Amino acid sequence: MRLAVALGGTDWGRSGIGTYVRAMLPRLTRGLARTGGRLVALGTARDFAAYDPELVGAERAVAPAVVDTPALGASWYLARCGAHARGAGADVLLLPAANRRVALRPGLPTVGVVHDLAQFNVPDKYDRLRTTYVRWLLPKALRSFEALAAVSQATRGDMVSFLSCAPERIHVIPNGVDADRFALGDGAGAAWARERLGLKAPYLLYLSRLEHPGKNHLRLLRAFAASPVREDHQLVLAGADWGAEQLIREELQRLGLQERVRILGYLEDGLIPGLVAGAEALIAVGLCEGFGLPALEAIAAGKPVLAARAGALPEVVGDLGVLCDPLDEQDMAAALTRVVRDEPLAARVRREGPGHARQRSWDRTGDDLLALCRSVGGVR
Structure with a gap:
């Protein structure tokens, strides 16, 4: 299986979502390689510079630099991300920041990871343009994906309540922690x-x-x-x-x-x-x-x-x-x-x-996420 992983909306590694992507990229790459598969990273030159250490062994499909800007980047993902993934020969598309960047009618099996829907719970979090995107375009895209992952039960509940996503299509795959880095008595x-x-x-x-x-x-x-x-x-x-x-x-x-x-x-x-x-x-x-x-x-x-x-x-x-x-x-x-x-x-x-x-290791998160991607791609 060739799995395309889109890097847009992940803050170039400088946030919680960025930490998630840093943890997932090498684990997905290794997991795919064990069965002859390949990870294809979709991103800009800036994305690739930010995640370069985690992209060892992965292919890269470069997106235009304009994708780094919030409004134009969101538009490019809506209209072009699916075609970009298909052009790179992907069998499945993974959007690891699907509460920020989604693809409309991507044209291949797609998994979206949703980290939070704070914009529905926190008044005035976004300006009018972003609020329109979040309330109208985001739900439409997410409901069309073959599978969704939520990082917590709370986020899963918000996806059902605010986005009307079908509960049976939402898989809770919690984040992990690097217990060696965050160790007792350091x-x-x-x-x-x-x-x-x-x-x-x-x-x-x-x-x-x-x-x-x-x-x-x-x-x-x-x-x-x-x-x-x-x-x-x-x-x-x-x-x-x-x-x-x-x-x-x-x-x-x-x-x-x-x-x-x-x-x-x-x-x-x-x-x-x-x-x-x-x-x-x-x-x-x-x-x-x-x-x-x-x-x-x-x-x-x-x-x-x-x-x-x-x-x-x-x-x-x-x-x-x-x-x-x-x-x-x-x-x-x-x-x-x-x-x-x-x-x-x-x-x-x-x-x-x-x-x-x-009990919440990044290895377990990566294994569960890869299994979900394989399932939508018809690969065991």
Whole structure:
């Protein structure tokens, strides 16, 4: 089987979806090779540069550079992606970011992976043009695919509720975690990250792009200001700016938190495991996370998680963290205090977290995704 994997909409590896694609590409390539198959990556020169280490052994079918722009890229995928895949000799098309890029009438069996539908749960997430695309074109395309994969039960439920996708065609294939990178007791990695980033005080880590309102930073800042943990902990915000950094800095100044909150911006991937290992706890309070990969990575490293009682976070975190109402700042403030002060919880996460995470390996995700692609292509 020749499997075409489209790289559009995956943020050139700089997001949770990018992490997913980095994990899937080599595993799909190896899995196909075991039975004489081949992976064909569809993308621009920029896509190929971003994923070059993961594309060893794969063929490449180059798309025009205009595909890198959001509006024109979405249009190209709608109209041309299927033909591009067929021209590369593909038997099956895989769209690993199908909540962002889809193909209309692709002309070959197609599998779409949906990570979240936050745009239906978070008001004002997108402008009018993107909202039209998401509400009208995206559902039409997804309903035409031979199979769909959702990364969580929560996302599957949203696909049924908001897109009217047939439940029997949606396969839940959860994300995985690299348990070797996010390991319990990585003191050396934590010390290295602290030194590189100039972190001295104990800190709580929110690993998320700076996006308003979806990632909920402003409520988190107000909750942190109201919690006693601000006296002996820093709050560290790590992630690329998606238009909210100025709002966040203004709120920091209003609350007088400039000395207690660090904004690190986008960090190279090699720093993340050490940053997680050095944290007292990880925070994940987005209004609608389709999975919440940083939460699983923290649990793998034995760190408790403060998570929103929304989206997929409750199913990812289970009882290895503290849940809060992401719209209630008082509830969030109380949860911040508990996740730091609850020693029995911290001990249980150190004891049970690594085993919990090992049940969700990227190898298992890759095997299940490849099996789904084979099934729609009529290959066993």
